[in-house]
Amino acid sequence: xxxxxxDFIRQIIAEDLASGKHRTIVTRFPPEPNGFLHIxxxxxxxxxxxxxxENNATCHLRFDDTNPDKESTEYVESIQRDVRWLGFxxxxxxxxxxxxFDQLHDFAVQxxxxxxxxxxxxxxxxxxxxxxxxxxxxxxSPYRNRSVAENLDLFARMRAGExxxxxxxxRAKIDMxxxxxxxxxxxxxxxxxxHHHRTGDKWCIYPMYDFTHxxxxxxxxxxxxxxxxxFENNRALYDWVLDTLQxxxxxxxxxxxxxxxxxxxxxxxxxxxxxxEGHVSxxxxxxxxxxxxxxxRGYTPASIRNFCATIGIGKRESWIDMGVLENAVRxxxxxxxxxxxxxxxxxxxxLTNYPEGETEEVVAQNHPQNPAMGERRVPFSxxxxxxxxxxxxxxxxxxxxxSVGREVRLRYAYLITCQEVIKNERGEVVELRCTYxxxxxxxxxxxxxxxxxxxxxVSAPHALRAEVRLYDRLFTAEYPDADKERNFKEFxxxxxxTLLSECMLEPGLAQATIEDRFQFERQGxxxxxxxxxxxxxxxxxxxxxxxxxxxx
Ligand code: ATP
Ligand code: MG
Ligand code: MG
Numbered sequence: 001x002x003x004x005x006x007d008f009i010r011q012i013i014a015e016d017l018a019s020g021k022h023r024t025i026v027t028r029f030p031p032e033p034n035g036f037l038h039i040x041x042x043x044x045x046x047x048x049x050x051x052x053x054e055n056n057a058t059c060h061l062r063f064d065d066t067n068p069d070k071e072s073t074e075y076v077e078s079i080q081r082d083v084r085w086l087g088f089x090x091x092x093x094x095x096x097x098x099x100x101f102d103q104l105h106d107f108a109v110q111x112x113x114x115x116x117x118x119x120x121x122x123x124x125x126x127x128x129x130x131x132x133x134x135x136x137x138x139x140x141s142p143y144r145n146r147s148v149a150e151n152l153d154l155f156a157r158m159r160a161g162e163x164x165x166x167x168x169x170x171r172a173k174i175d176m177x178x179x180x181x182x183x184x185x186x187x188x189x190x191x192x193x194x195h196h197h198r199t200g201d202k203w204c205i206y207p208m209y210d211f212t213h214x215x216x217x218x219x220x221x222x223x224x225x226x227x228x229x230x231f232e233n234n235r236a237l238y239d240w241v242l243d244t245l246q247x248x249x250x251x252x253x254x255x256x257x258x259x260x261x262x263x264x265x266x267x268x269x270x271x272x273x274x275x276x277e278g279h280v281s282x283x284x285x286x287x288x289x290x291x292x293x294x295x296x297r298g299y300t301p302a303s304i305r306n307f308c309a310t311i312g313i314g315k316r317e318s319w320i321d322m323g324v325l326e327n328a329v330r331x332x333x334x335x336x337x338x339x340x341x342x343x344x345x346x347x348x349x350x351l352t353n354y355p356e357g358e359t360e361e362v363v364a365q366n367h368p369q370n371p372a373m374g375e376r377r378v379p380f381s382x383x384x385x386x387x388x389x390x391x392x393x394x395x396x397x398x399x400x401x402x403s404v405g406r407e408v409r410l411r412y413a414y415l416i417t418c419q420e421v422i423k424n425e426r427g428e429v430v431e432l433r434c435t436y437x438x439x440x441x442x443x444x445x446x447x448x449x450x451x452x453x454x455x456x457x458v459s460a461p462h463a464l465r466a467e468v469r470l471y472d473r474l475f476t477a478e479y480p481d482a483d484k485e486r487n488f489k490e491f492x493x494x495x496x497x498t499l500l501s502e503c504m505l506e507p508g509l510a511q512a513t514i515e516d517r518f519q520f521e522r523q524g525x526x527x528x529x530x531x532x533x534x535x536x537x538x539x540x541x542x543x544x545x546x547x548x549x550x551x552x
Pocket of ligand 3: 268
């Protein structure tokens with residue numbers, strides 16, 4: 001639909017449908033429920049669910065839950081929430097790898113029966129040492145040539161709980177001299193006397209990822225199993241398991257480049273550390289590039305989908321600039337967000353010639369480029385707040401905002417001229433006395449005099465007091481986890497969060513809901529924080545800054 005050429009995966013799928021290899025396709029998104037989803041997962045979700053939608057096909061949501069120690073129902077729920085929020089639907093097709101534990105066990109027994117798997121008593125260190133290197137073939141385990149009967153008995157006893165963790169594993173019998181190290185008798189099952197969040201204490205042996213994944217794909221009738229490049233070498237094992245077991249169908253694994261974004265980390269393990277060690281307020285901290293963090297920050301689902309479409313799907317590892325993600329949400333909000341006034345660092349102005357006690361309403365556009373978004377009425381009175389940075393005492397000539405004796409336009413309201421600066425005993429500016437031109441209502445003077453600067457403002461007695469949170473990147477280093485000598489947490493940005501506790505917003509924002517997103521004119525895009533806001537104390541997040549502002 002987009003005129004863009006198809007990426008290599010969509011091309012393969014189109015060919016498989018055109019050639020009749022498949023009448024319909026089935027994809028899957030297979031998260032492990034050991035953490036919250038992040039922006040990297042969004043790439044995989046948009047790909048797997050995206051190609052399904054485009055081909056009128058189904059995409060399964062499958063929880064890859066074979067590491068009971070790290071997994072939980074809380075994570076299962078957060079993953080479902082995040083996938084739905086991104087705009088995708090698995091319908092009836094929610095599965096758990098743990099649903100297949102019985103079948104996987106039977107397949108393992110079958111491999112043993114074929115002489116293709118054996119119980120090995122080497123320790124994990126020994127297994128590693130025996131495995132060899134890229135330049136050196138591996139060494140065969142002394143347990144490799146046990147009889148089928150002995151292996152069947154030992155595996156049954158493993159399952160029955162007779163052995164301690166770490167004492168033995170089930171390994172595939174493939175080729176210790178294979179140039180692909182993954183094929184040097186990989187482990188298929190290990191002993192873990194752990195409670196599983198779904199199967200409870202039924203099992204004390206758990207299948208490994210490489211054994212589980214291909215068979216789960218096969219059992220579900222997946223046609224195209226899309227994964228990231230680090231699994232390229234595992235494809236041989238994926239195919240070996242299915243070929244050896246002569247399964248009725250054989251999904252095709254295709255690898256694509258994972259998403260890497262600079263100035264952040266996208267690894268659940270590292271994100272979990274940030275959460276558990278309190279470097280952030282939680283998985284949904286608005287500085288985190290988790291889906292829930294982005295949601296709380298104010299990103300729209302469409303902006304994340306557009307981002308994923310922009311970066312595309314390729315075969316080569318690359319780094320995406322954080323700015324690309326920010327642009328995606330900026331483009332969306334620029335089009336859809338209502339414009340409002342919010343003063344983040346307020347400086348009070350008294351309009352000395354404005355009648356005391358009077359209030360009027362000025363008409364403001366909700367989106368100057370899109371009249372269909374309508375107008376609103378904003379109260380105006382004798383006392384208003386402006387942004388402190390819109391006033392300068394010793395202003396250079398090119399400063400087109402307020403300074404004593406200079407005139408500026410209050411957007412949609414009046415032209416005002418600064419007459420006097422009030423300071424406190426420390427010499428800080430605390431208030432400005434200005435006069436307004438009653439004939440300039442709407443912002444133009446009848447005599448046609450030119451006033452260059454236009455600033456935003458909020459009527460003081462009507463202002464909605466709020467806390468505003470400004471965010472900067474969470475890391476100061478472009479590649480925080482690239483330095484092997486230093487821990488990524490050493491690069492945390494101590495200034496990633498700025499709290500502004502006394503902001504003055506136009507009163508209509510009291511009606512803002514969690515779904516609303518606004519442009520505070522000249523300040524950026526903002527939304528209500530879904531975690532910290534209270535009815536009497538709204539908290540707004542800055543989603544992203546503006547590219548440019550309309551007043552210089
Ligand atoms: P992490 O490395 O963050 O722990 P993971 O790969 O272990 O991620 P899974 O829950 O196994 O997390 O991931 C589910 C799916 O999401 C996998 O198919 C995986 O390839 C994909 N995925 C994870 N991270 C990325 C990424 N950065 N870019 C693209 N796809 C990703
Ligand atoms: Mg994984
Ligand atoms: Mg991982």
